Every structure is written in C-alpha cells, then in structure tokens.
Amino acid sequence: MPEPIIIDTDPGQDDAVALLLAFASRDELELRAITTVPGNVPVAQTTANALRIRDLGGAASVPVYRGAEVPLIVALETAEFVCGPDGLAGAGLPPPASVAEAGHAVEAIIAICRAAPEGSITLCPLGPLTNLALAFRLAPDILPKVKRIVLMGGAIGLGNMTPAAEFNMHVDPHAAAVVFGAGCPITMFGLGVTLQAIASHEQIERIGLLGNAVGKAIHGMLTRPRPGGLGTAGHPMHDPCVIAFLLWPELFAGRDCFVAVETGDGPLRGRTTIDWNGRLKREPNAHVVATVEAHELFERMIARLATLP
Ligand code: BDR
Ligand code: CA
Numbered sequence: 001m002p003e004p005i006i007i008d009t010d011p012g013q014d015d016a017v018a019l020l021l022a023f024a025s026r027d028e029l030e031l032r033a034i035t036t037v038p039g040n041v042p043v044a045q046t047t048a049n050a051l052r053i054r055d056l057g058g059a060a061s062v063p064v065y066r067g068a069e070v071p072l073i074v075a076l077e078t079a080e081f082v083c084g085p086d087g088l089a090g091a092g093l094p095p096p097a098s099v100a101e102a103g104h105a106v107e108a109i110i111a112i113c114r115a116a117p118e119g120s121i122t123l124c125p126l127g128p129l130t131n132l133a134l135a136f137r138l139a140p141d142i143l144p145k146v147k148r149i150v151l152m153g154g155a156i157g158l159g160n161m162t163p164a165a166e167f168n169m170h171v172d173p174h175a176a177a178v179v180f181g182a183g184c185p186i187t188m189f190g191l192g193v194t195l196q197a198i199a200s201h202e203q204i205e206r207i208g209l210l211g212n213a214v215g216k217a218i219h220g221m222l223t224r225p226r227p228g229g230l231g232t233a234g235h236p237m238h239d240p241c242v243i244a245f246l247l248w249p250e251l252f253a254g255r256d257c258f259v260a261v262e263t264g265d266g267p268l269r270g271r272t273t274i275d276w277n278g279r280l281k282r283e284p285n286a287h288v289v290a291t292v293e294a295h296e297l298f299e300r301m302i303a304r305l306a307t308l309p
Contacts, residue, residue: 002030003122003147003246006109008067009239010039010127011049013083013221016091017301018126018239019050020214021247023057024304028247032112032121034064035105039127039171040079041087043069046127049087051096056217058309060098067105067131071172074265079167090224091217109135113142122246125151125179126239128168133175136182146184150246152239154190154259154272156288165270166191169261173270177261186286187245188259190272193252193289194238201234203298207305214308237298244297245289247304251297254289258282 007022009015022031034054036047047066054062070076083089101108109131113121123146125132136143153168153176161170169176180186199207199222208219222235245252258280262271274288 002026002028004030004032004116004120005122005124005246006033006035006112007031008035008037008105008123008125008127008131009050010037010041010046011053012040012046012087012127012239014237014239015040015126016049016053016088016221017218017237018243019053020057020218020308021240021243021301021304023059024308025243025247031062033108034062035067035109035131036064037067037105037127037131038070038076038078039168040083042076042078043067045087047100048096051098051100052088052093055097056093056214063108064100065103065105065108066100068134071128071130072133072174074172077171084224088221090220092220093217105131106134106138110139110142113145114139116145118144119147121145122147123149124242125149125153126242128172129153129175129179130172133178136178143182143184148185148187149179150187150242152189152194152242154188154274156190156192156274156276159271160191162267162270164262164268166272169272170270173261173263176270177263180259180261180285188286188288189238189241189245190288193292194241195236197237197241197292197294197297198234199237199298200295203302204235206302210302210306212306212309214305218305240301241292244301248297248300251293252289253291254287256284257286257288258284259286259288
C-alpha cells in the first residue's frame with residue numbers, strides 16, 4: 001500500500017524537485033494534498049508555484065491548498081535572493097492553469113488527518129513549519145493520526161540564513177518549537193546532510209537531456225546563473241532528501257537526538273541545538289539524519305524523473 005503523505009511546501013526550486021519526485025513515485029506514495037506556506041516567496045506565489053509544478057508534473061488530481069499568510073509571531077522574511085523573484089527562476093513555466101482549492105491548508109491538514117486511521121499519515125514539511133504548528137494547536141486530536149513527520153530544516157553546524165539558523169527554522173522559529181515539542185516521531189533533514197546531497201554537474205546535464213518538460217525545467221532552474229555562484233561540486237538539493245528518504249531510507253543514516261529550537265529574537269533565533277552526544281540527558285525528539293549516499297540518490301532520482309511528462 002502506498003504511504004499517505006501531505007507535502008507542506010514553499011516552492012522554491014528544491015521544493016519543486018521534491019514535488020516532482022513525489023509525483024513520479026505513485027507506487028510508494030499517495031500524495032493526499034499539497035499545502036503551501038510562505039517562505040522562499042510569499043504564500044500567493046508559493047501557491048501559484050505549487051500549481052505550476054502540478055501542471056508540469058501531470059498531477060492534476062492532487063489538491064493544492066493555500067496556507068498561512070505569515071509566520072506565527074515574527075515578520076516574514078523571504079529568499080528571492082536564492083530562488084529568484086518568482087521562486088522558480090529558470091524553470092520557464094507558464095502561469096498556473098488552475099486555482100487552489102477553496103479551503104485553507106491548515107483545515108485541509110486537520111480534515112485529512114481526522115479522516116485517517118491512527119498512526120497513518122506522514123507529514124512532509126519542506127518550508128517553515130507555520131501550517132503544521134497551527135494545525136497542531138487548533139486540533140491536537142490529530143496528533144495520534146500522524147505516523148511521522150519527515151522535515152527539511154535546521155542545522156547541526158552553521159546556518160544558511162544566519163550563522164546560527166537554517167532558513168526554514170529562522171523564518172518561523174516559534175512554529176518549529178511547537179512541532180518539535182508535539183511528541184510525533186520526527187525525522188529531521190538539516191543542512192548537515194542536505195549540503196552533502198549534491199547533484200553533480202554531470203547529473204544535472206543528464207536531467208536536462210531526459211527529453212521531457214520536467215527535465216528541461218529542472219535543468220533550467222539548477223543551471224541558472226547566480227550571484228556568487230554555487231561552487232564547483234554541483235547543486236545541493238535540500239528538500240528532495242525528504243521524499244527520497246521515504247523511497248530509499250537505506251541511502252541515509254543518522255541518530256536519535258534531542259533537538260531544541262531557539263525562539264529568542266537575538267542572533268541565535270532559529271538555531272537547532274542538536275544533542276548529538278546525549279549530553280543533556282533528554283529524551284530524543286527527532287531522528288537526525290547525518291549522511292547520504294548522494295551519487296546513488298541522484299541516479300535513482302533521475303530514473304524517476306524520466307517517467308514524468
Ligand atoms: C531550505 O530553505 C529553502 O530555501 C529551501 O527550499 C529549503 O527548504 C534550505 O535551507
Ligand atoms: Ca523549501
């Protein structure tokens with residue numbers, strides 16, 4: 001039976017690749033909904049982008065719901081400097097052919113979980129955790145329905161938004177604290193592993209040569225010139241790690257740890273303190289993934305992407 005999942009996302013170039021990988025994996029994953037959150041760009045644009053990616057991937061049957069407008073407490077900060085003005089720079093995609101569903105993303109998450117058996121729904125947040133935190137606060141009765149949360153966010157070392165914080169944690173640290181404190185099983189993909197998930201230049205070229213529209217769009221995004229460049233090794237693919245883990249967990253390794261999220265508004269805001277060596281003697285609240293077999297990951301991903309339109 002395919003695993004029922006909800007992807008909560010702020011597309012975003014690497015979010016787009018993660019969504020496409022999920023569309024290409026219908027035997028393993030039953031994507032019940034895409035819910036959008038502000039992050040890389042504001043939520044009107046992440047919603048339009050989710051719809052554009054859905055059109056591209058031929059996944060018209062997957063509902064898209066627009067989520068929260070802003071983080072719980074702090075002002076929204078976005079990342080056009082990474083993903084371009086529309087969040088999907090280089091993809092060359094037209095405007096969406098359809099609109100989002102009428103309901104709110106948080107209500108959709110609650111309704112899908114309430115209708116599901118205990119311990120059955122996998123939540124896959126790829127952006128700030130605002131929608132999940134709101135759902136858990138509005139409807140704590142859904143917590144037992146969650147099988148696991150597999151998320152991209154945090155860092156064991158340096159952040160990418162500030163020295164202390166990874167982007168998704170920085171944007172809504174209070175929501176992250178709610179989710180890490182919710183008591184659901186969490187698998188965490190922070191920068192420690194996602195910065196190892198480098199698609200090589202050669203692999204990116206092969207994606208462009210797949211001959212489908214999906215390959216052309218991904219190639220366009222990953223080869224777009226950027227101020228400062230990306231280094232020589234290739235392109236890090238943060239969010240696709242989450243979906244790849246559901247498909248191929250054997251490519252990853254990590255450890256159960258206690259993770260705390262800093263919610264103060266000083267320079268540590270959004271830092272994830274990961275007790276890798278168990279010094280704090282606290283119960284682990286997350287499985288922190290630390291390594292990935294990156295080359296094999298992208299070989300498998302390319303094979304999947306080749307099956308899309
Ligand atoms: C995360 O931030 C976003 O820009 C990416 O989509 C990813 O979710 C990486 O720090
Ligand atoms: Ca993201």
